[in-house]
Amino acid sequence: MFPKSFHIKPILGLLPYIIGIVALGLIPPLTGSTYLAYLVGLAIVLAIFAMGFNLLFGYTGLLSFGHAAYFGAGCYAFAMLMKYYHIQSFELLFLGSVIIATLTAAVIGYVCVRYIKIYFSLLTLAFGQVEYALVVKLYNITGGTDGIRVMMPTLLGFTFKDKGFFVTWPFYYYILAIFTICVIVLWIILNSHFGKILQAIRDNDVRVNFLGVSERRYKWYAFILSGVFCGVAGALFAPLNGHIGPEHVYWGFSATPLFIALIGGHRVFLGPIIGSFIYVLVRHYVTAFTIYWELFFGAIVILFTLLFPYGVCGGISLWLARRMKSAKTSL
Amino acid sequence: MFEAYPAYILNGLLYASLLFLLSSGLNVVLGVLKILNLAHGSFYVLGAYLTTSFVALFVATGLPIYLVYTQILVAAAVAGIIGFLFEPTLLRPIYKREESYQLLLTFGILLVLSDVTKIVWGLGAKVAPEPFKLLGSFTIGGIPFPYYNLLVIAVGFVVFLMLWFFFAKTRTGKIIRATATNREVTTSLGVNVPRIFTLVFVFGCFLGGLAGALAVPMQSIFPGLAMEMLILSFVIVVIGGMGSLEGAFIGSIIVGIARSFGIVYFPEIELAILFIIMIIVLLVRPQGLFGRRE
Numbered sequence: 001m002f003p004k005s006f007h008i009k010p011i012l013g014l015l016p017y018i019i020g021i022v023a024l025g026l027i028p029p030l031t032g033s034t035y036l037a038y039l040v041g042l043a044i045v046l047a048i049f050a051m052g053f054n055l056l057f058g059y060t061g062l063l064s065f066g067h068a069a070y071f072g073a074g075c076y077a078f079a080m081l082m083k084y085y086h087i088q089s090f091e092l093l094f095l096g097s098v099i100i101a102t103l104t105a106a107v108i109g110y111v112c113v114r115y116i117k118i119y120f121s122l123l124t125l126a127f128g129q130v131e132y133a134l135v136v137k138l139y140n141i142t143g144g145t146d147g148i149r150v151m152m153p154t155l156l157g158f159t160f161k162d163k164g165f166f167v168t169w170p171f172y173y174y175i176l177a178i179f180t181i182c183v184i185v186l187w188i189i190l191n192s193h194f195g196k197i198l199q200a201i202r203d204n205d206v207r208v209n210f211l212g213v214s215e216r217r218y219k220w221y222a223f224i225l226s227g228v229f230c231g232v233a234g235a236l237f238a239p240l241n242g243h244i245g246p247e248h249v250y251w252g253f254s255a256t257p258l259f260i261a262l263i264g265g266h267r268v269f270l271g272p273i274i275g276s277f278i279y280v281l282v283r284h285y286v287t288a289f290t291i292y293w294e295l296f297f298g299a300i301v302i303l304f305t306l307l308f309p310y311g312v313c314g315g316i317s318l319w320l321a322r323r324m325k326s327a328k329t330s331l
Numbered sequence: 332m333f334e335a336y337p338a339y340i341l342n343g344l345l346y347a348s349l350l351f352l353l354s355s356g357l358n359v360v361l362g363v364l365k366i367l368n369l370a371h372g373s374f375y376v377l378g379a380y381l382t383t384s385f386v387a388l389f390v391a392t393g394l395p396i397y398l399v400y401t402q403i404l405v406a407a408a409v410a411g412i413i414g415f416l417f418e419p420t421l422l423r424p425i426y427k428r429e430e431s432y433q434l435l436l437t438f439g440i441l442l443v444l445s446d447v448t449k450i451v452w453g454l455g456a457k458v459a460p461e462p463f464k465l466l467g468s469f470t471i472g473g474i475p476f477p478y479y480n481l482l483v484i485a486v487g488f489v490v491f492l493m494l495w496f497f498f499a500k501t502r503t504g505k506i507i508r509a510t511a512t513n514r515e516v517t518t519s520l521g522v523n524v525p526r527i528f529t530l531v532f533v534f535g536c537f538l539g540g541l542a543g544a545l546a547v548p549m550q551s552i553f554p555g556l557a558m559e560m561l562i563l564s565f566v567i568v569v570i571g572g573m574g575s576l577e578g579a580f581i582g583s584i585i586v587g588i589a590r591s592f593g594i595v596y597f598p599e600i601e602l603a604i605l606f607i608i609m610i611i612v613l614l615v616r617p618q619g620l621f622g623r624r625e
Contacts, residue, residue, distance in 0.1 A: 057431070061431070063430075063431040063434055063435075065434075065438075111610060111613075114613075114617075115613065115617070117430050118361075118367040118430065118434065119569070119613075121367075121431075121434055122367070122562075122565045122569075123613075125562065125565075126562055126565070126566070126606055126609070127606075129558070129559075129562055129602070130602060130603055130606055133602050133603070134603075137599055251558055255438070255442070258435070258438075262435065292446040292449065292450060293446075294442045294443075294445055294446040295442070295443050295446035295447065295450070297442055298438075298439045298440065298441070298442025298443035298444075298445075298446070299439070299443060300439075301435060301436075301438060301439030301442065302421060302436060302439035302440065302443070305425070305432050305435045305436045305439060306421065306424060306425065306436070309428070309432060
């Protein structure tokens, strides 16, 4: 098992999260920059996406290569509900998109969890590509490769005119609030009996079956929960970005949460969150000087896989644990 | 309507031949190294791009034009050599690690190769029509069918026979099968297992490159093809069974024919048909048609 990082007391353990969220909340009043608010908002949305992905990868031991399918389902559900049903309320759209993303994950997950390891990974990839092919081919309703423009929804009944103001202030805090809820919910899930069973499945699924727990059913539940988080992220992303397209369903986009979880540390709770900020920052600077960011990210994936398999957060907490001579260190 | 069937079947076999070369490469690596090479489709794309460059160079030299077919083999060999760059350096350290790390590593290679092909050959579609034009075509059921495509079908079939002979009858083939069955025992019998692994990986990349090299005279090549081909060859591996040569052969024919008819009758959901076949096989016979239960 992974060492329990450096939580000396539960309250002390919560402190970094509170400081972090307060610090994020201070960004708009301190800088007033729309672009920075957009980037941080994006990092938060991708953090939710990666947290959902990592519920399967880091905690259940299932590596999915098709998570863009559920994120994309959230995005497209949001855009299409708005475009064809003329719903303006963000809350209703959000609810609808999360439900649709969850249902997508439930159906695909039902088939995928029957298979293990590489079969699981490639089946998720295959389903993701089917969804991508559908999005591209049914262009008269999905907009094909052009995608769909997403207008500003109303938040709690208030209408907004200025996109810059919308992203910098009300929607930024909306995202932050949902993010906080997601972090708390995920924390509760992972520390519940349910979460412990998932981690037991990751460590040894045969023994879990011997204990009389249906490993397959729990994997399915984890898959569905993962889909919920992806749907939340997708529904937040659509109005934040203002435009969605098939690239958000494509396999290349499924690599994003994987990359985030890997650099942040997939065995640490904070990993995907830190990883997401690193990702947005690195991508921001890399795309500024080259269009070949895949080459750069591929090299980082190889480097981290070979040398730092526990990511930045895992590496730091291992190092701290060693410094503190924590007795429980065993990898 | 039925007079077009022979042409559809030939098209299906053509497709099956390419898919067999590709998926047998993936399957051999999977069976022996127990690693699913997510970058396998990239070797198909590499083989194809290398062929476009080599054919263009060859035509420029003005050597006898019938020798242009050698360039296909040269391109496949270069793809194999590129595979050789990865195995001892990147793959070897992670054989003992968890499976997800092995997938991650090959995924990283996929990302790198995808951009490398974009840097070297650009984003536009590339073609190498000379080997294709040279042979002309004949008419079957009112539909013209090129002789080059017949050649590709023949190559696929010959490679299948050669692989079967290699694994069943030759000493090296038997050693490779023994390594696939039990690494430790084979090592204790004095076989240099790391060398076998390198050999098999390079061979797998060669087969992937050969498929791409044979395909490029018929169709244009673009970078996004890597993932499409990887998924198709994975579908075949699932249908046929992991590590089974016959499985790859039969699976390729099923997928090739299904796709050929699917494009004609259900063009919108042609890809979905393949996945439906795959899901049916997974539900009825999870180990694949020719696979063994572990």
